Amino acid sequence: MADxxxxxxxxxxxxxxxxxxxxxxDAHVRSCPSCAADVLNRLQLKRTLQSAGKRYQARPxxxxxxxxxxxxxxxxxxxxxxxxxxxxxxxxxxxxxxxxHLGELRLARQRTFSQVADLHVATLASPNPVDVVSSDRHxxxxxxxxxxxxxxxxxxxxxxxxxxxxxxxxxLRHSPGAHLIFQVxxxxxxxxxxxxxxxxxxxxxxxxxTELSFNCESxxxxxxxxxxxxxxxxxxxxxxxxxxxxxxxK
Amino acid sequence: MEMPEERLTAAxxxxxxxxxxxxxxxxxxxxxxDPAEAEDLVQETYAKALRGFSxxxxxxxxxxxxxxxxxxxxxxSRSGLKETVPLDLADDAEVPxxxxxxxxxxxxxxxQQLLQTAxxxxxxxxxxxxxLCEVEEMSYQEIxxxxxxxxxxxxxxxxxxxxxxxxxxxRKLKRT
Numbered sequence: 007m008a009d010x011x012x013x014x015x016x017x018x019x020x021x022x023x024x025x026x027x028x029x030x031x032d033a034h035v036r037s038c039p040s041c042a043a044d045v046l047n048r049l050q051l052k053r054t055l056q057s058a059g060k061r062y063q064a065r066p067x068x069x070x071x072x073x074x075x076x077x078x079x080x081x082x083x084x085x086x087x088x089x090x091x092x093x094x095x096x097x098x099x100x101x102x103x104x105x106x107h108l109g110e111l112r113l114a115r116q117r118t119f120s121q122v123a124d125l126h127v128a129t130l131a132s133p134n135p136v137d138v139v140s141s142d143r144h145x146x147x148x149x150x151x152x153x154x155x156x157x158x159x160x161x162x163x164x165x166x167x168x169x170x171x172x173x174x175x176x177x178l179r180h181s182p183g184a185h186l187i188f189q190v191x192x193x194x195x196x197x198x199x200x201x202x203x204x205x206x207x208x209x210x211x212x213x214x215x216t217e218l219s220f221n222c223e224s225x226x227x228x229x230x231x232x233x234x235x236x237x238x239x240x241x242x243x244x245x246x247x248x249x250x251x252x253x254x255x256k
Numbered sequence: 257m258e259m260p261e262e263r264l265t266a267a268x269x270x271x272x273x274x275x276x277x278x279x280x281x282x283x284x285x286x287x288x289x290d291p292a293e294a295e296d297l298v299q300e301t302y303a304k305a306l307r308g309f310s311x312x313x314x315x316x317x318x319x320x321x322x323x324x325x326x327x328x329x330x331x332x333s334r335s336g337l338k339e340t341v342p343l344d345l346a347d348d349a350e351v352p353x354x355x356x357x358x359x360x361x362x363x364x365x366x367x368q369q370l371l372q373t374a375x376x377x378x379x380x381x382x383x384x385x386x387x388l389c390e391v392e393e394m395s396y397q398e399i400x401x402x403x404x405x406x407x408x409x410x411x412x413x414x415x416x417x418x419x420x421x422x423x424x425x426x427r428k429l430k431r432t
Contacts, residue, residue: 020396063282065295068281072299075302
């Protein structure tokens with residue numbers, strides 16, 4: 007008669023019987039010595055199994071290892087931080103290199119303008135500032151043929167204040183070019199023309215600037231680099247620059 | 257160990273997972289029957305759980321989730337695959353418990369060790385369900401969640417596991 011209950015004794019002891027059945031079984035166990043003994047035995051096995059089952063203990067070092075492993079999130083962010091730092095460092099490095107490069111370019115540009123100023127000063131100081139003395143552009147321009155590896159156009163100056171004094175060979179950054187002397191009133195103006203590829207670091211159009219108190223301008227056009235330098239006023243320089251640019255476009 | 261609906265963070269994972277460490281290791285050792293392998297199992301379980309923590313659904317049972325990961329990791333391990341030899345589990349078949357139990361003798365002799373060796377002899381599905389129920393004191397629902405089986409299967413398998421354990425014990429006691 008207890009058979010109907012026996013199958014349910016374990017579920018009863020597991021506390022998983024529905025409430026109604028639990029009550030009935032409870033009542034039965036109290037009145038049935040055989041089932042009560044069975045419950046006791048099963049309970050004993052259950053308890054022994056519970057303690058016997060807690061048999062293995064992990065090594066403390068292993069626990070630490072797992073704890074460290076779990077704390078990998080901060081480590082991950084450490085890795086991220088490291089990557090971010092590396093990226094920042096790379097940016098700084100590249101930025102630094104770029105700035106250094108800019109610095110080099112600026113230095114090169116300054117050196118070039120200094121050389122241009124030197125050429126201008128040296129030429130004016132020379133007893134023979136020009137090798138070809140002519141106000142005729144059709145005389146001066148052919149004079150350079152075979153002396154420099156390029157040619158250039160000179161402006162028509164008839165209706166302007168400028169006159170062409172003459173020309174000579176010049177070297178800038180070891181590159182050969184044309185050095186032309188113009189005059190406006192009492193001021194002499196140097197116009198230097200070189201191949202632009204030899205003049206790296208210079209902007210395509212420098213605008214008006216000063217070098218050793220000389221007013222100068224530089225620009226590139228058609229593969230040629232032009233420098234205009236003089237103690238004449240910036241306005242005079244500008245006018246000559248416009249004339250030269252117009253001539254170059256022809 | 258129901259999780260409240262809250263944002264899951266790494267800190268939350270640590271808070272939830274570390275208290276389970278001892279019991280997970282014990283369970284792993286019972287499954288693998290080897291300390292080194294048990295450590296590998298636990299370590300992989302924690303790694304997988306941490307990786308998959310974002311997919312853990314708050315409000316569901318975290319402990320069952322961890323045990324499920326550990327168990328699945330074991331089942332796909334080399335020794336786990338060896339353990340999963342086909343067994344006549346026939347989970348739905350009701351097996352009535354016999355009343356001539358060896359518990360009395362156990363009670364007298366208090367043979368914990370005997371019980372441990374008997375457990376070791378049990379096939380994996382019986383061993384693990386007894387551990388989850390008796391040692392981890394999981395509810396049937398938790399066991400069902402852990403083993404990914406219906407509650408009915410939990411009940412019948414548990415019944416068969418207990419019968420199996422009693423058989424092994426009876427055999428061992430006869431020998432002594």
